[in-house]
Amino acid sequence: xxxxxxxxxxxxxxxxxxxxxxxxxxxxxxxxxxxxxxxxxxxxxxxxxxxxxxxxxxxxxxxxxxxxxxxxxxxxxxxxxxxxxxxxxxxxxxxxxxxxxxxxxxxxxxxxxxxxxxxxxxxxxxxxxxxxxxxxxxxxxxxxxxxxxxxxxxxxxxxxxxxxxxxxxxxxxxxxxxxxxxxxxxxxxxxxxxxxxxxxxxxxxxxxxxxxxxxxxxxxxxxxxxxxxxxxxxxxxxxxxxxxxxxxxxxxxxxxxxxxxxxxxxxxxxxxxxxxxxxxxxxxxxxxxxxxxxxxxxxxxxxxxxxxxxxxxxxxxxxxxxxxxxxxxxxxxxxxxxxxxxxxxxxxxxxxxxxxxxxxxxxxxxxxxxxxxxxxxxxxxxxxxxxxxxxxxxxxxxxxxxxxxxxxxxxx
Amino acid sequence: xxxxxxxxxxxxxxxxxxxxxxxxxxxxxxxxxxxxxxxxxxxxxxxxxxxxxxxxxxxxxxxxxxxxxxxxxxxxxxxxxxxxxxxxxxxxxxxxxxxxxxxxxxxxxxxxxxxxxxxxxxxxxxxxxxxxxxxxxxxxxxxxxxxxxxxxxxxxxxxxxxxxxxxxxxxxxxxxxxxxxxxxxxxxxxxxxxxxxxxxxxxxxxxxxxxxxxxxxxxxxxxxxxxxxxxxxxxxxxxxxxxxxxxxxxxxxxxxxxxxxxxxxxxxxxxxxxxxxxxxxxxxxxxxxxxxxxxxxxxxxxxxxxxxxxxxxxx
Numbered sequence: 001x002x003x004x005x006x007x008x009x010x011x012x013x014x015x016x017x018x019x020x021x022x023x024x025x026x027x028x029x030x031x032x033x034x035x036x037x038x039x040x041x042x043x044x045x046x047x048x049x050x051x052x053x054x055x056x057x058x059x060x061x062x063x064x065x066x067x068x069x070x071x072x073x074x075x076x077x078x079x080x081x082x083x084x085x086x087x088x089x090x091x092x093x094x095x096x097x098x099x100x101x102x103x104x105x106x107x108x109x110x111x112x113x114x115x116x117x118x119x120x121x122x123x124x125x126x127x128x129x130x131x132x133x134x135x136x137x138x139x140x141x142x143x144x145x146x147x148x149x150x151x152x153x154x155x156x157x158x159x160x161x162x163x164x165x166x167x168x169x170x171x172x173x174x175x176x177x178x179x180x181x182x183x184x185x186x187x188x189x190x191x192x193x194x195x196x197x198x199x200x201x202x203x204x205x206x207x208x209x210x211x212x213x214x215x216x217x218x219x220x221x222x223x224x225x226x227x228x229x230x231x232x233x234x235x236x237x238x239x240x241x242x243x244x245x246x247x248x249x250x251x252x253x254x255x256x257x258x259x260x261x262x263x264x265x266x267x268x269x270x271x272x273x274x275x276x277x278x279x280x281x282x283x284x285x286x287x288x289x290x291x292x293x294x295x296x297x298x299x300x301x302x303x304x305x306x307x308x309x310x311x312x313x314x315x316x317x318x319x320x321x322x323x324x325x326x327x328x329x330x331x332x333x334x335x336x337x338x339x340x341x342x343x344x345x346x347x348x349x350x351x352x353x354x355x356x357x358x359x360x361x362x363x364x365x366x367x368x369x370x371x372x373x374x375x376x377x378x379x380x381x382x383x384x385x386x387x388x389x390x391x392x393x394x395x396x397x398x399x400x401x402x403x404x405x406x407x408x409x410x411x412x
Numbered sequence: 413x414x415x416x417x418x419x420x421x422x423x424x425x426x427x428x429x430x431x432x433x434x435x436x437x438x439x440x441x442x443x444x445x446x447x448x449x450x451x452x453x454x455x456x457x458x459x460x461x462x463x464x465x466x467x468x469x470x471x472x473x474x475x476x477x478x479x480x481x482x483x484x485x486x487x488x489x490x491x492x493x494x495x496x497x498x499x500x501x502x503x504x505x506x507x508x509x510x511x512x513x514x515x516x517x518x519x520x521x522x523x524x525x526x527x528x529x530x531x532x533x534x535x536x537x538x539x540x541x542x543x544x545x546x547x548x549x550x551x552x553x554x555x556x557x558x559x560x561x562x563x564x565x566x567x568x569x570x571x572x573x574x575x576x577x578x579x580x581x582x583x584x585x586x587x588x589x590x591x592x593x594x595x596x597x598x599x600x601x602x603x604x605x606x607x608x609x610x611x612x613x614x615x616x617x618x619x620x621x622x623x624x625x626x627x628x629x630x631x632x633x634x635x636x637x638x639x640x641x642x643x644x645x646x647x648x649x650x651x652x653x654x655x656x657x658x659x660x661x662x663x664x665x666x667x668x669x670x671x672x673x674x675x676x677x678x679x680x681x682x683x684x685x686x687x688x689x690x691x692x693x694x695x696x697x698x699x700x701x702x703x704x705x706x707x708x709x710x711x712x713x714x715x716x717x718x719x720x721x722x723x724x725x726x727x
Binding site for chain 2: 063087088139144145146158161162165166167209218219220222224225226227228230231233235236237238239241254255256257261263264266267268278280281282284285286288289292293296297298299300324341409410411
């Protein structure tokens with residue numbers, strides 16, 4: 001007798017990735033002919049001292065427990081349960097979280113399911129292996145300027161800025177943009193997530209030759225000779241230009257002064273989206289303007305891989321604000337406001353994923369539809385602004401986008 | 413951790429930080445427009461006012477024009493001009509008006525390229541270069557060709573040219589690689605030659621020139637990786653096996669091979685792997701006795717060899 005578990009509606013190992021949001025799973029008995037039923041089984045973490053940790057529940061939208069008992073019919077009928085990552089106990093390697101299924105007083109093993117509690121992490125807290133996996137995936141996507149990354153670079157140019165900036169769709173657009181890129185990275189290495197750079201804190205370990213590179217006085221970013229980012233290439237030029245206007249041992253500040261702290265971003269921008277969106281200026285633009293060269297300009301910023309860590313933190317700040325102010329429901333006005341410009345209203349689809357090349361949209365649409373994910377069907381291939389708001393699927397489980405932040409929990 | 417307890421902790425922390433921030437708060441300027449433009453106000457007050465305008469000018473053409481005026485004026489203190497440039501830089505991201513005001517912004521920047529302060533001049537030229545401005549390119553080229561006094565150091569001028577590189581720039585860049593005695597300048601020129609199909613020979617020469625600075629040679633490897641990957645593969649193998657080479661160069665060569673090389677061919681080339689082992693040992697001795705390369709570079713070489721062998725060595 002053994003068990004079989006299917007996660008995220010799939011029995012494929014490629015679907016075995018979760019965050020903090022409890023995800024649907026089913027378990028069934030196999031090879032149980034002749035066994036008197038039902039069979040009571042216990043689900044638990046195989047290892048409690050290492051790897052990502054899991055919580056189990058019978059109900060959706062509930063924080064689970066360390067173990068769960070289920071009665072399984074012997075005819076193989078699947079039984080539904082939910083599994084989520086235990087907050088603050090994410091994975092650090094692929095499939096390092098394991099569901100162990102046992103039965104009886106002796107805890108006889110019936111099966112296991114390796115999975116990963118895959119969340120976006122503070123770049124300062126990544127292990128060396130996590131850093132390397134991220135860099136390698138980015139480098140492969142870039143492929144000396146000839147890879148898929150080119151399309152991400154082309155999505156964020158001077159000519160396309162009105163799709164992404166200067167109006168209320170700023171945060172949803174960049175959430176879709178990061179998600180699309182992250183999914184492409186995961187096609188290279190499924191264990192990779194985008195890290196975030198907390199620009200309001202010292203981040204000395206981010207600006208190292210082994211990771212995002214060390215800038216010299218001329219703004220040339222220098223990488224270790226083992227770092228594949230040394231071959232990074234955009235816009236017909238190899239390398240990255242980045243001059244820090246602050247010390248990497250301090251929080252970011254530039255020609256707009258210090259970046260707004262996270263506490264101020266949470267405390268001082270109000271409880272409604274209309275106030276919070278002012279963060280596009282401070283801290284977002286101030287973080288960009290704490291550098292000279294690529295990052296200082298909206299057109300050239302995506303040429304620097306650090307851009308994606310900066311924006312990942314912007315998105316994390318939005319996620320954290322959403323959690324603190326309980327602003328996940330797109331139907332609630334405080335969760336989003338909307339500007340008159342196309343692409344910035346709640347039900348508008350977003351360029352370029354909608355392939356709309358008619359004015360006032362840009363006349364190109366690089367990249368096609370958003371990359372699909374084996375863990376969730378959301379968002380739709382040409383996502384609307386509203387699909388980016390409830391990223392944890394709190395008000396609509398089918399809208400779960402498949403990412404989480406290490407310090408933003410799922411709270412029912 | 414219990415999520416409600418976590419929420420309570422976070423909210424308490426935010427309250428504490430809000431309280432301490434209000435103690436330190438300097439308050440906002442009652443009239444930032446007047447303060448920003450007031451030459452009799454202290455520089456610190458004016459800069460604070462300009463930073464406030466960065467937020468409020470988002471939908472206010474008159475306020476954006478004040479910022480443009482401050483940036484344009486060579487009589488303003490450099491810190492005020494840089495703050496104005498910063499505020500305009502923020503508005504480029506956030507202002508729905510900015511696109512239509514872009515021509516005025518570019519005109520203002522052009523009028524400031526001869527600013528007496530070097531940092532103002534550099535940031536203004538950088539911004540124009542990022543906007544692919546032809547006037548800035550002409551001035552940069554004139555400086556590089558010695559036709560007029562350079563506005564910025566040669567290395568920066570090449571970097572700025574790189575924001576919009578054209579085929580007609582390549583002969584000048586090749587000439588700079590040959591004539592400049594500054595490794596930083598040569599490296600920037602090499603970096604931009606990565607799109608010049610006629611530069612393969614010169615890049616190959618730089619990459620294998622043991623008298624050249626290793627950072628320039630690494631830049632040449634990066635350029636060749638794009639321009640002539642097969643050419644690089646052969647050269648990289650030679651460098652990787654050469655115990656007299658700088659460890660950083662050998663490690664870069666191995667990283668390039670691992671990243672871009674033909675996997676089947678590398679797996680089949682067991683002789684290369686065996687020779688790589690022997691070469692590594694000799695480098696360790698040479699480095700110790702002759703003080704070639706840095707400690708980190710030697711460690712990086714060890715890592716590169718280990719990773720390469722892990723990937724391509726016989727299983």
